[in-house]
Amino acid sequence: MSTNSMPTSPHMSVYRWQITMTLSILHRLSGVVLLSAALGLVYWLVALAMGPAAFAQAHWFFSLWIGQALLCLWSLAFFYHLLNGIRHLTWDAGYGFTKRVYRSSGWLVVVSAVALTGAAWIIGWVLAAGGAA
Amino acid sequence: MSDLRTPLSIARSWGSGHNGTRHWMAQRLTALALIPLGLAAVILFFWVMHLGYAQAVAVMHEPWVLLFVVLLVGVMYWHGFLGLQMIIEDYVPNHGRVFIVITLARFAAVALALLGVISAALVAFRSF
Numbered sequence: 001m002s003t004n005s006m007p008t009s010p011h012m013s014v015y016r017w018q019i020t021m022t023l024s025i026l027h028r029l030s031g032v033v034l035l036s037a038a039l040g041l042v043y044w045l046v047a048l049a050m051g052p053a054a055f056a057q058a059h060w061f062f063s064l065w066i067g068q069a070l071l072c073l074w075s076l077a078f079f080y081h082l083l084n085g086i087r088h089l090t091w092d093a094g095y096g097f098t099k100r101v102y103r104s105s106g107w108l109v110v111v112s113a114v115a116l117t118g119a120a121w122i123i124g125w126v127l128a129a130g131g132a133a
Numbered sequence: 134m135s136d137l138r139t140p141l142s143i144a145r146s147w148g149s150g151h152n153g154t155r156h157w158m159a160q161r162l163t164a165l166a167l168i169p170l171g172l173a174a175v176i177l178f179f180w181v182m183h184l185g186y187a188q189a190v191a192v193m194h195e196p197w198v199l200l201f202v203v204l205l206v207g208v209m210y211w212h213g214f215l216g217l218q219m220i221i222e223d224y225v226p227n228h229g230r231v232f233i234v235i236t237l238a239r240f241a242a243v244a245l246a247l248l249g250v251i252s253a254a255l256v257a258f259r260s261f
Contacts, residue, residue: 031216038209042249045202048193049252052186075175082171085164092161124179 019106027084030077037074075120080113156215163212170205177201190256199257203250210246214238 015021047058061067087105090096096105177198181189192198217238225231 028216028220031213032220035213035217038206038213039245041206041209042245042252045206045249045252045256048186048189049255055186055189078171078175082168086168089161089164120175120179124182127179128183 019103023084023106023109027081027088030081030084033073033077034081036070037078040070040074072117072121076113076117079116079120080109083109083113083116156218160212160215163208163215166204166208167212170201170208173201174205190259193253193256196257199253202253206246206249206253210242210249214242217242 044058047054062071087096087102087109090105091102096102181192184192193202218235221234221238222231225234
């Protein structure tokens with residue numbers, strides 16, 4: 001099938017920016033980021049199965065700044081994709097399709113994702129400190 | 134030959150892919166399942182985060198943890214593949230290449246999910 005006969009759309013550059021277009025591409029982007037989180041999960045499981053040395057190496061990797069940055073990115077992508085996914089599911093159920101609602105629900109998703117990520121890390125660290133003491 | 138046809142008419146002549154509804158429904162159902170599974174994964178992560186090797190192995194010996202990991206990995210890779218398939222279909226321009234790339238992604242998703250599930254099962258059923 002030749003490629004240049006395909007209809008081309010949408011022409012993004014002719015539209016004024018609105019929140020919905022950014023959140024749409026962020027949903028895909030966070031999905032791709034979460035694919036790397038799924039790789040990380042399998043890496044951790046394999047390391048656990050391989051024994052103490054491999055497990056220690058995995059923990060060493062996630063203690064590095066790159067590992068810590070990945071965990072932060074994955075948690076933010078998770079909460080964003082979760083909340084915006086729920087937004088999508090409510091659309092599929094037929095709700096929230098007015099301009100006012102899909103704009104405000106978009107901003108709500110952004111703010112809530114950041115807040116939930118922060119809260120999860122704070123609560124996680126507090127509980128871990130409490131459990132260790 | 135197709136000079137006199139509009140882009141819409143060309144697109145229409147490709148017709149239905151015949152399995153769009155199944156893909157759409159599977160994506161929504163796995164998304165619904167991942168709401169509780171994903172939230173539980175975050176809680177489990179903060180629980181396991183500070184554990185040493187022996188403690189992590191002990192956690193994996195809990196039957197419900199193994200069941201949870203199998204469900205999480207399976208549904209996660211299924212949903213991840215469905216999403217990746219949409220992205221490939223949208224951004225890879227050549228139809229033949231779309232098929233090849235999606236097939237590779239499908240193999241990778243199945244292989245990685247199996248790797249995770251088998252690793253978890255090995256840990257769970259190994260006695261120390």
